[in-house]
Amino acid sequence: MNSNSQHASPRPAPIEDVQGRTDPRRLAINKVGICDIRHPVSIAQRVGGHQSTVATFAMYVNLPHEFKGTHMSRFVEILNAHEQQITPDSFQLMLEEMAERLEANNGHIEMYFPYFVDKYAPVTGEKGVMDYEVGFIGDRVDGVSTLYVEVQVPVTTLCPCSKDISDYGAHNQRSLVTIRVRADAFFWAEELIDIAESEGSCELYGVLKRIDEKAVTERAYENPKFVEDVVRDIATRLNDDDRFRSYRVTSENFESIHNHSAYAMIEHDKDAE
Numbered sequence: 001m002n003s004n005s006q007h008a009s010p011r012p013a014p015i016e017d018v019q020g021r022t023d024p025r026r027l028a029i030n031k032v033g034i035c036d037i038r039h040p041v042s043i044a045q046r047v048g049g050h051q052s053t054v055a056t057f058a059m060y061v062n063l064p065h066e067f068k069g070t071h072m073s074r075f076v077e078i079l080n081a082h083e084q085q086i087t088p089d090s091f092q093l094m095l096e097e098m099a100e101r102l103e104a105n106n107g108h109i110e111m112y113f114p115y116f117v118d119k120y121a122p123v124t125g126e127k128g129v130m131d132y133e134v135g136f137i138g139d140r141v142d143g144v145s146t147l148y149v150e151v152q153v154p155v156t157t158l159c160p161c162s163k164d165i166s167d168y169g170a171h172n173q174r175s176l177v178t179i180r181v182r183a184d185a186f187f188w189a190e191e192l193i194d195i196a197e198s199e200g201s202c203e204l205y206g207v208l209k210r211i212d213e214k215a216v217t218e219r220a221y222e223n224p225k226f227v228e229d230v231v232r233d234i235a236t237r238l239n240d241d242d243r244f245r246s247y248r249v250t251s252e253n254f255e256s257i258h259n260h261s262a263y264a265m266i267e268h269d270k271d272a273e
């Protein structure tokens, strides 16, 4: 007779499912879940291969009024169950699984991660690296999932007014352009980064030698842009590409002559036209 059967430990008392209790307040919750959870991910690159990085996730579902709490461990279980290679398809699957596992009608997942792209200085071709913040955002409402991709791209802007009214020079600054799109066909996040960088006064680089610095200084001066110009020129590019069905473009110029920023935003949904 084996030793186990002689000293069988007492079965633990069942633990109450507190989250499963009913709640009397008749208040439904729009979003409940987990946020600020970091997880390793692997992202396909336009240049080929995959890039390993770390994403910060937020995962929410709605909670009907009758339930006391959601089952938070299930969010983490879903995240852990997925291979680290996150694609739009696997992201959509995570969204569907979350609604199913949490028995919710609506769900929202967002993941933001630093994404690194090799960049070559404009004259010397010196190789540098630029980091961008990229986001995958998913909404699921009554069984329909909508996915968005967002890029946050720093650029240089040089003020057209300052240039035109001054005998020499023009105030210029770093700006942060944010583009969020919904698309109905495949695209690379790098394409959105390219659009943002080409519609500032000049793009940024990781490494610049003096001859490169001369080139970017003169390029910005020759290409002045208000904050309004940046969002209008990017919106024009997105309007011309049928893959992008809706977008929101913002630019925040960290003005070098004020202790405040200039800001502009354009949003448009082609399918609501």
Ligand SMILES: Nc1nc2c(ncn2[C@@H]2O[C@H](COP(=O)(O)OP(=O)(O)OP(=O)(O)O)[C@@H](O)[C@H]2O)c(=O)[nH]1
Residues within 6 Å of the ligand: 017, 019, 068, 069, 070, 071, 072, 073, 074
């Ligand atoms: N709903 C809710 N859960 C919380 C809160 N604070 C902690 N928790 C979580 O409650 C979790 C455990 O609840 P469940 O996820 O339902 O765990 P479980 O019941 O053993 O798992 P299931 O059988 O899948 O429901 C822990 O992982 C805690 O993180 C809170 O404020 N609200």
